Amino acid sequence: MRVAALLLALLAVPAPVAAGEEVVAGLSRSAISITANFDGSDLIVYGAVKRDAPAPSDSRLEVIVTVEGPSTPITVRRKSRAFGIWVNTASVEVDRAPSFYAVATTGPLDQILSQTEDLRRKISVPQMIRSVGAPQDIADSPAFTEALIRVREANGLYSLHEGTVNLAEDTLFRTDVDLPANLVEGDYRTRFILLRDRHVVAMTETAIYVRKVGLERWLYDLAQRQPAAYGVLALAIAALAGWAASTAFRLLRNG
Amino acid sequence: MQIYLPIAEVSVNAFMLFGIGGLVGVLSGLFGVGGGFLITPLLFFIGIPPTVAVATGANQVVASSVSGVLAHLKRRTVDMRMGVVLLVGGLIGSALGIWAFNLLSRLGQIDLAVQLSYVVFLGLIGLLMFQESLRAIARARKAGPHPSVKRHQHLWVHRLPFKMKFRASGLYISVIPPVLVGIAVGVLAAIMGVGGGFIMVPAMIYLLGMPTKVVIGTSLFQIIFVTGFTTFMHAWTNRSVDLMLALLLILGGVVGAQVGTRFGARLKAEQLRILLALLVLGVALKLGVDLLIEPRELYSISAAGRP
Numbered sequence: 001m002r003v004a005a006l007l008l009a010l011l012a013v014p015a016p017v018a019a020g021e022e023v024v025a026g027l028s029r030s031a032i033s034i035t036a037n038f039d040g041s042d043l044i045v046y047g048a049v050k051r052d053a054p055a056p057s058d059s060r061l062e063v064i065v066t067v068e069g070p071s072t073p074i075t076v077r078r079k080s081r082a083f084g085i086w087v088n089t090a091s092v093e094v095d096r097a098p099s100f101y102a103v104a105t106t107g108p109l110d111q112i113l114s115q116t117e118d119l120r121r122k123i124s125v126p127q128m129i130r131s132v133g134a135p136q137d138i139a140d141s142p143a144f145t146e147a148l149i150r151v152r153e154a155n156g157l158y159s160l161h162e163g164t165v166n167l168a169e170d171t172l173f174r175t176d177v178d179l180p181a182n183l184v185e186g187d188y189r190t191r192f193i194l195l196r197d198r199h200v201v202a203m204t205e206t207a208i209y210v211r212k213v214g215l216e217r218w219l220y221d222l223a224q225r226q227p228a229a230y231g232v233l234a235l236a237i238a239a240l241a242g243w244a245a246s247t248a249f250r251l252l253r254n255g
Numbered sequence: 256m257q258i259y260l261p262i263a264e265v266s267v268n269a270f271m272l273f274g275i276g277g278l279v280g281v282l283s284g285l286f287g288v289g290g291g292f293l294i295t296p297l298l299f300f301i302g303i304p305p306t307v308a309v310a311t312g313a314n315q316v317v318a319s320s321v322s323g324v325l326a327h328l329k330r331r332t333v334d335m336r337m338g339v340v341l342l343v344g345g346l347i348g349s350a351l352g353i354w355a356f357n358l359l360s361r362l363g364q365i366d367l368a369v370q371l372s373y374v375v376f377l378g379l380i381g382l383l384m385f386q387e388s389l390r391a392i393a394r395a396r397k398a399g400p401h402p403s404v405k406r407h408q409h410l411w412v413h414r415l416p417f418k419m420k421f422r423a424s425g426l427y428i429s430v431i432p433p434v435l436v437g438i439a440v441g442v443l444a445a446i447m448g449v450g451g452g453f454i455m456v457p458a459m460i461y462l463l464g465m466p467t468k469v470v471i472g473t474s475l476f477q478i479i480f481v482t483g484f485t486t487f488m489h490a491w492t493n494r495s496v497d498l499m500l501a502l503l504l505i506l507g508g509v510v511g512a513q514v515g516t517r518f519g520a521r522l523k524a525e526q527l528r529i530l531l532a533l534l535v536l537g538v539a540l541k542l543g544v545d546l547l548i549e550p551r552e553l554y555s556i557s558a559a560g561r562p
Contacts, residue, residue, distance in 0.1 A: 039257035079553045085546040088363045147554030181266035216261040231490030242321025245509040
């Protein structure tokens with residue numbers, strides 16, 4: 001309330017263009033563990049706006065929060081009919097595409113963010129993906145990037161949630177980001193962006209560490225780093241299970 | 256209960272996996288089939304990446320074959336010598352299959368290759384089984400004398416060089432046909448994640464002329480080592496064996512096989528065989544139709560360098 005009162009008192013004073021606003025951000029958790037029964041996670045993203053001068057009154061403050069998973073090179077393939085069946089016939093390699101990308105905003109994205117700012121900061125989903133290079137030999141490469149976005153949106157990996165950031169008193173904001181069960185491990189870059197008049201006035205970022213833990217971690221590491229040992233382990237378990245089954249069955253029948 | 260599979264990197268229902276393992280276990284208990292040819296396509300249907308499904312399917316076959324072969328070793332119904340000859344071919348075939356698998360992966364055609372092989376082989380086997388069980392039912396109705404099976408026919412197979420004595424089978428034949436059979440089965444194991452018993456058993460009876468009593472034990476002996484080698488090679492070159500997935504399938508399979516064996520003793524085999532034939536045909540049809548109709552999404556995404 002005091003902030004509001006302060007605001008009212010200063011209404012008459014013309015506000016400076018750059019109000020010297022800063023974001024102070026927080027996450028409900030800085031690390032997410034993928035355990036054996038992991039089936040997605042809810043992440044609460046919150047923060048506050050720090051000012052050394054009163055907030056400008058002639059423009060609305062807007063907030064965008066983005067969460068971006070680790071980027072990996074991927075191949076997008078297209079099927080077409082050949083010999084009566086559907087076969088992969090064309091492919092585009094995308095150098096870098098985030099495995100996960102969620103955007104949450106205080107309002108409709110096109111109304112709070114200008115095209116040029118989006119182009120520069122790569123905020124919206126299409127900008128984030130288009131920022132990667134596509135090869136020149138395929139004429140309709142935009143179709144592949146659109147397909148990439150479409151498929152990942154359908155899987156809940158890319159998403160835009162307009163109006164889901166709650167901004168209180170132009171100072172405190174908070175939103176929930178749903179992290180799906182099919183999460184890839186790595187560092188998830190989280191950006192907090194403040195906007196006025198469709199321009200970015202402040203931005204800060206932090207990271208969430210998503211890691212497999214326990215048995216999942218151990219199995220994954222073994223499979224990647226010592227594939228031969230992992231293969232032997234897989235065989236040993238299978239042989240043991242087969243032997244145990246036949247022994248148990250024999251005892252059951254005889255006993 | 257959802258469970259996160261560390262290699263497949265998807266989260267699936269643990270009871271569903273247990274159920275798939277169990278269902279296939281029941282079938283293997285009932286009919287004495289390995290079940291790899293059903294597990295792998297069922298894993299496709301629930302969204303496990305085909306490479307992981309094939310590699311993990313092979314691992315599951317190892318477990319079910321080990322439990323089967325122990326009983327046969329005790330009864331001395333394994334022709335070790337023939338098993339080793341088949342195995343030599345199997346290892347060559349599996350290595351070839353793994354090489355082809357990795358090549359097709361790089362070309363982005365592995366899903367298609369795996370699906371096509373399933374459509375062809377499941378369709379063929381389903382039809383043969385269907386026909387065979389119809390004939391069996393007709394035979395049971397007539398209740399005539401059992402037709403005598405002719406053995407020791409002198410086929411072209413017997414004129415080949417490199418002859419070898421197989422005492423347990425009572426055969427003196429060239430090693431070339433069994434090695435070729437082994438190679439064919441090894442290729443199938445690597446590309447489809449199956450044991451290949453459904454190809455090897457008829458080939459051993461009709462092509463090599465082995466006596467029926469040693470056929471199952473010997474084929475299981477060969478399958479253990481070929482699927483074992485295949486599992487290892489997939490784990491080594493593709494890192495695509497998911498132990499968590501394999502464990503759930505094996506557990507389900509073990510329980511299911513016990514149930515299946517008990518039921519099998521009580522139920523009529525011919526009618527059940529028709530059901531199995533229809534199930535196999537159904538899976539082949541579903542996979543085939545998926546290839547024929549236009550997919551809802553023409554584009555697919557995969558990690559670069561991986562299928």
